Amino acid sequence: MLKRTPKWLGAAALAALAGTVSLPGKAADPLCEDSSLLGPKLFTDICWACLFPIRVAGVPFTPGAVPDKATDKVFCLCEEGSSGIYKPGITTSMWEPARIVETVKTPGCSPTLGGARLPLGNKRSHGRLNSDNHSMTGQHDGSFYHTHYYAFPLLQILDLYTPTKCNADGYMDLDIISFTEIDPTWNNATLAFFQHPESAAVANPVAQAACAAESALVTARQEPLESLWWCTGTWGSIYPLAGSVFSQDQNRTTALLSARLLAQQHRRGLARRTMGDENLCRASIYPTIPKSQYKLTQFWPKSQTQRSLWLGEPPQTWEGGPGRHVPGTGNDAMYLIWRWTDCCSKI
Secondary structure (H helix, E strand, O other): OOOOOOOOEOHHHHHHHOOOOOOOOOOOOOOOOOOOOOOOHHHHOOOHHHHOOOEEOOEEOOOOOOOOOOOOOOEEEEEOOOOOOEEEEEEEEEEEEEEEEEEEOOOOEEOOOOOEEOOOOOHHHOOEOOOOHHHOOOHHHOEEOEEEEEEOOHHHHOOOOOOOOOOOOOOOOEEEEEEHHHOOOOOOHHHHHHHOHHHHHHOOHHHHHHHHHHHHHHHOOOOOOOOOOOEOOOOOEOOOOOOEEOOOOHHHHHHHHHHHHHHHHHHOOOOEEOOOHHHOOOOEEOOOOOHHHEEEEEEEOOOOOOOOEEOOOOHHHOOOOOOOOOOOOOOOEEEEEEEEEEEEEEO
């Protein structure tokens, strides 16, 4: 008998699990582990304090970090559909858990879906982690991970507080958005360059040196600079939008690839800006990653339940420090993406 799956799994997630759910008594796959998301960890391993602050009508009910470009308005006015009739409302703002990004070395492996092995990729596209900078002789000596991107509107899933008309993208359950195994640009930096030619403008020492300013800010737990859209603090460069990165530790490597996937979604017009006065009525397409809109927490292999991270924060400031990675977990990781959302909740 197959293991039961929650009713709130999206159609795409259920389709991916069909035929791949493990049978009782079947040995666990050592190359594809279960993150146990679909269980008690859904409650115990979530950073519930990361929801705060919650602001209603511009008034914060709890302390917490608010992005500089978040709205300060009390009242708002939005058009009802395309009728030309405008209705008043009050602003509501909060950090909401919105996405999951998992970084895996084994093609098709999904810790989010219970360790299911999906029929994606092949053995030749198996990833690697190289943390020895001294042996770096070329791109192929660095690290490479596949990434999987899921919708994860946790507040809607659990039917917790969230304004019913403030769903920026319409997702209501756990669902698959993208797998990089089927994206030819993810394992080929040259193809990624032709799809995103703006990377040539920042592929120089001056542009990369400018990232030092952001590194200092995020190390002090300040929000990153949106003007430096090619930087991710101490993690490295956003570009190329591909899965190969220079040698560094597991935490920075997997976090950087999660940020790259977010940037790729924005660059392709598949992710929206949900922050600011201009996005109160409707989230807008934004071609570069609005870094101050996002925070993240590592859910697996070791959950962060005390505070969320700005993009680019060094592992020394993470909960558990740079040695927080659990040995023997295959160096894969899973991150919960928190998104700041400003919304006009119509009266």
